[in-house]
Structures are given as structure tokens and as C-alpha cells.
Amino acid sequence: MNFSAEHQLFRKTVRDFVEHEIEPHVDQWEREGAFPAHELFPKLGALGLLGLEYDPSYGGQGADHSYTVVAGEELGRIGCGGVPMAISVQTNMATPSLHRFGTDELKRRYLAPAISGHMVTSIAVTEADAGSDVAALRTRAVRDGDEWVINGTKLYITNGAQADWLCLLARTSGDGGYQGMSQIVVPTDVEGFAVSRKLEKLGNWSSDTAELSFEDVRVPVANTIGEIGQGFQQQMAQFQNERMIAAYQAVGGAERALERTADYLKHREVFDRPLLANQHIQFTLAELAAELDMARHYNYACAEAYMRGEDTTRYATIAKLATGRLIRRVADTCIQYHGGIGYMEETWTSRYFRDSRLLSIGGGADEVMLRILARLDGLET
Ligand SMILES: Cc1cc2nc3c(=O)[nH]c(=O)nc-3n(C[C@H](O)[C@H](O)[C@H](O)COP(=O)(O)OP(=O)(O)OC[C@H]3O[C@@H](n4cnc5c(N)ncnc54)[C@H](O)[C@@H]3O)c2cc1C
Known part of the structure; x- marks a missing residue:
């Protein structure tokens, strides 16, 4: 990997930001069991850190992956695991599919504010009986006209208590196993969605981890990321x-x-x-x-x-x-x-x-x- 002077400058920018805007608060956030994502993320967004590789037309930096490597190494130096994990959920776990496969409309509504830091996101895959074996998941989205009706629960969801939208993986057809799943953007202000539990953990205290429940949650079918049935x-x-x-x-x-x-x-x-x-x-x-x-x-x-x-x-x-x-x-x-x-x-x-x-x-x-x-x-x- 060839790091240029620009990479070194970028590394210094991230390191300075971590030193001044994150490190002084880490002890308090750890004690409180969460960091204020809606305060920190807009600052990260203003620096361009939440959309390094993303399309500039949605507010991204259009940089190549080498900058993600530098940002990852520097954020990893934060004096706790919770904050860097929560940031990378936003940048590299909940949004890549949306950037890759989402429609322009979906990206304008949900990706752009995630890149600017004004919306907080989660990736919602794991369930009580589907962790290592993702294909065992049971959360179901049934089509009713132009809407999905979603029922199920998700467990251990990082940023779950603070998220504005989730990248949800759910079953959208009766096909079992790896077939018939879709990724759906689910805003958390919809009826039937609840943070059913905030979980206590061994570590990563500053990152909130939640159990989420969906009871007849309705979202437009247009919120599907990519092709229906290709979610897995x-x-x-x-x-x-x-x-x-x-x-x-x-x-x-x-x-x-x-x-x-x-x-x-x-x-x-x-x-x-x-x-x-x-x-x-x-x-x-x-x-x-x-x-x-x-x-x-x-x-x-x-x-x-x-x-x-x-x-x-x-x-x-x-x-x-x-x-x-x-x-x-x-x-x-x-x-x-x-x-x-x-x-x-x-x-x-x-x-x-x-x-x-x-x-x-x-x-x-x-x-x-x-x-x-x-x-x-x-x-x-
Ligand atoms: C702090 C935290 C944050 C998380 N954040 C998220 C999140 O944001 N979104 C999300 O969707 N999920 C999240 N997860 C879930 C995480 O990805 C799962 O916990 C993980 O994939 C393991 O699944 P499981 O807990 O169901 O363990 P299980 O599937 O029950 O497995 C238990 C253990 O069995 C062993 N094992 C599994 N399969 C095999 C095998 N084939 N052969 C031998 N041994 C095996 C492994 O050691 C494994 O740890 C989070 C988890 C934690 C703890």
C-alpha cells in the first residue's frame, strides 16, 4: 500500500479529531453506557469521515478504499472499543448495500443523512436463534400492496437504541435457507417498532446494544435495497x-x-x-x-x-x-x-x-x- 503525503495529512486529521473530540469524553460515555451518536456523528460527517468511499452526489468523498484503511486504523486507537465499533456500523456495516444497490430516491432519503451524520443507522441481522447461522432467521416481511408488513425480533443490535433507520434483513418469501430474503430500510419512527431491551455487556459499554421488536411494522416496498430475494x-x-x-x-x-x-x-x-x-x-x-x-x-x-x-x-x-x-x-x-x-x-x-x-x-x-x-x-x- 502506497500512502501519499495526502494520506499522512488525512491520518493526522483523524488522529487530532479523536484526541480533541472523542478521547476527552470516552470515560463518561463508558460510564453512561452510550455515547451521544446524534452529537458526534454530525461532527464526523462534517469532516467527511462517514462517507469516505461514497458517491459525492450523496455527500460522500469519492475517495478510494485506502482512506478507509487509514481511518480504520486511527479510529481503532480510540481508548475504547464501543465508539469505533458504532462509527464503523454507520460507515461499513449498515450502509454499503444501500450505496451499492439502493435506488437514487432511497439513497437521497437515507444514505445522504447517514453520510452527513444527521441520521444514525444500525445493521439488523442477528436474532436469538440466528447468529452464526444467518440463514435461520425468522423475521418476516409480507407484502401487502405497496407495503411490507414486518414481524419479528432482532438481537444484539449496535446503535439500536439510537438508530433513525435500520438495514434490516428479513424473509420476504416462503423459500427457506439462503433464498427469499431481502434487505429493507426500516425507519425507527414507524408504528409497531420498539426497542424492547437495552442490553448490558461485558465490554464496549459506550456503544448501545439493543433488542428490537417489529409488530406489523409497515414500510413501502420501495424501501427494499436492491433486488427482492437477494438480501442474503x-x-x-x-x-x-x-x-x-x-x-x-x-x-x-x-x-x-x-x-x-x-x-x-x-x-x-x-x-x-x-x-x-x-x-x-x-x-x-x-x-x-x-x-x-x-x-x-x-x-x-x-x-x-x-x-x-x-x-x-x-x-x-x-x-x-x-x-x-x-x-x-x-x-x-x-x-x-x-x-x-x-x-x-x-x-x-x-x-x-x-x-x-x-x-x-x-x-x-x-x-x-x-x-x-x-x-x-x-x-x-
Ligand atoms: C456487542 C455485540 C454487538 C453486536 N452487534 C450486532 C449488530 O449490530 N447487528 C447484528 O446483526 N448482530 C450484531 N451482533 C451479533 C453477532 O454478530 C453474533 O453474536 C455472532 O454472529 C454470533 O452469533 P450468536 O451470538 O448467535 O452465537 P451462536 O451462533 O449461538 O454461536 C455460539 C458460538 O458457537 C461457535 N460456533 C458457531 N458455529 C460453529 C460451527 N459451525 N462450528 C463450531 N463452532 C461454532 C462460535 O464460537 C460461536 O461464538 C453483535 C453481538 C455482540 C456481542
Whole structure:
């Protein structure tokens, strides 16, 4: 990946924004169990960060994917997992299908305000009995004239309590399995929609996670994204964007965690010398940094393939799997070498330890990534 002076300037802009507009509030947002998306997103939108690759006629920047890589790495350095995850739901999980397949009318009504940050979005796929196995989902949209009538529930939906619209995946025909699903834009101010529960979590406290319910919710059939019946296939493509941004953010976060840990160990004296003077610790950190470097360059290879227009399923799957596993080891090592203070809530390590655990579960668990790889490699019997 060739980063130009313009990329470096962009990196600095994002880093400065994070330092001044996000970091000072993170502790409070974590305590409150949510960040104010309707306050933060318009600021991100004004900087162009919510529509980097999107068409300028809807307010996007029309930039190439390399800028998403930079933004992902920098947002990943935020001192919590919740805020970067919520931002990437808006940019890389709930809107790519709409940008790719939506009608002009739908994009003007829902994509443009998501890019400017005036509307908050969620991706609503998972259900209580359909997480890893998306094809098992039961939320149903039945056609009544020009409207869909939607019934069902969705679980663990990020931004769910604050969202203005959802990119919903629902069954729109009686065909089972991977067939007969559609992606539908569902505004949340419609009758029959409710946030039935706000969920308490191990980590990512500043991001709200909700259970949503739909009781005879009516939306126009014109709110369908792309082709009726192609929802599953479109969502599988959208998952690639989700997995790539998650991998970029993971690298940024782990890089910062290793920097902060090395810094601490330079000053913490045990047995009359800095902890970092122990070769064992130097080697452990050096090895993790080396693995992180490999992950970073693997991400770059993935991003380049994406920019060439290639199918990145294999790259994105490996990137998410590898970074998810790596950051768990980074977080464990950081907390270990901090000792007791590392276990305290007052130290960043405890939040990082909790938050980093999610990547191996959300957006497809490690085992789901392995299932995809086994299939791609012809290992399934
Ligand atoms: C904080 C958070 C935020 C989330 N945000 C969203 C969101 O915004 N939108 C959304 O739609 N969803 C969201 N999710 C849901 C997330 O994508 C699912 O939790 C995830 O895909 C796993 O599904 P599940 O929880 O149903 O686990 P299950 O499907 O019950 O699987 C449980 C475990 O079984 C293992 N497993 C699964 N399949 C196999 C297999 N074939 N072989 C071996 N082992 C296997 C895995 O380890 C997996 O973790 C979120 C989840 C969390 C925790």
C-alpha cells in the first residue's frame, strides 16, 4: 500500500479529531453506557469521515478504499472499543448495500443523512436463534400492496437504541435457507417498532446494544435495497466490508496498546530496574509487534485486492480471524505486565481486555470464519 503525503495529512486529521473530540469524553460515555451518536456523528460527517468511499452526489468523498484503511486504523486507537465499533456500523456495516444497490430516491432519503451524520443507522441481522447461522432467521416481511408488513425480533443490535433507520434483513418469501430474503430500510419512527431491551455487556459499554421488536411494522416496498430475494447474498457482500474495517481497527488499537505498555514498562521499576529491561518482556512485546506488522500488511493486501475490484472474501475472513485472535493475546499480555494496576478499572488495560474480546465473536465468530475458509479451500465434505 502506497500512502501519499495526502494520506499522512488525512491520518493526522483523524488522529487530532479523536484526541480533541472523542478521547476527552470516552470515560463518561463508558460510564453512561452510550455515547451521544446524534452529537458526534454530525461532527464526523462534517469532516467527511462517514462517507469516505461514497458517491459525492450523496455527500460522500469519492475517495478510494485506502482512506478507509487509514481511518480504520486511527479510529481503532480510540481508548475504547464501543465508539469505533458504532462509527464503523454507520460507515461499513449498515450502509454499503444501500450505496451499492439502493435506488437514487432511497439513497437521497437515507444514505445522504447517514453520510452527513444527521441520521444514525444500525445493521439488523442477528436474532436469538440466528447468529452464526444467518440463514435461520425468522423475521418476516409480507407484502401487502405497496407495503411490507414486518414481524419479528432482532438481537444484539449496535446503535439500536439510537438508530433513525435500520438495514434490516428479513424473509420476504416462503423459500427457506439462503433464498427469499431481502434487505429493507426500516425507519425507527414507524408504528409497531420498539426497542424492547437495552442490553448490558461485558465490554464496549459506550456503544448501545439493543433488542428490537417489529409488530406489523409497515414500510413501502420501495424501501427494499436492491433486488427482492437477494438480501442474503447482498448481506454476505456487506459482511466483507464489516470484517475488513474490524481488522483495520484492531491493528490500530493493538498498536496503541503495545506503545502504551512499552511506555509503562520503561518507567515501572521492579527488582531495582525497569520491567522493560527484562529480555523476556522485550522479546514478548517484539514478537507481538512483529505479528501485528504481519496483520497490518495482510490488511493492506486485502485492501489492495478490494481496490482492484476482486472478491475479498478469503482475505477479509482471514484478516478478521487473525486480528481477532491476535488482539486477545495483546490484551492479555498488556494486562499481565501491568500487574495489579492493570487489573484496576482506573487503568486503560482493563477496558481494552474486555473490549478486545468481542472481535472473535461479533460479525461472525472465529469458527464461522474457519467454516468459510474450509469451504473456500475445498475441505468441506
Ligand atoms: C456487542 C455485540 C454487538 C453486536 N452487534 C450486532 C449488530 O449490530 N447487528 C447484528 O446483526 N448482530 C450484531 N451482533 C451479533 C453477532 O454478530 C453474533 O453474536 C455472532 O454472529 C454470533 O452469533 P450468536 O451470538 O448467535 O452465537 P451462536 O451462533 O449461538 O454461536 C455460539 C458460538 O458457537 C461457535 N460456533 C458457531 N458455529 C460453529 C460451527 N459451525 N462450528 C463450531 N463452532 C461454532 C462460535 O464460537 C460461536 O461464538 C453483535 C453481538 C455482540 C456481542
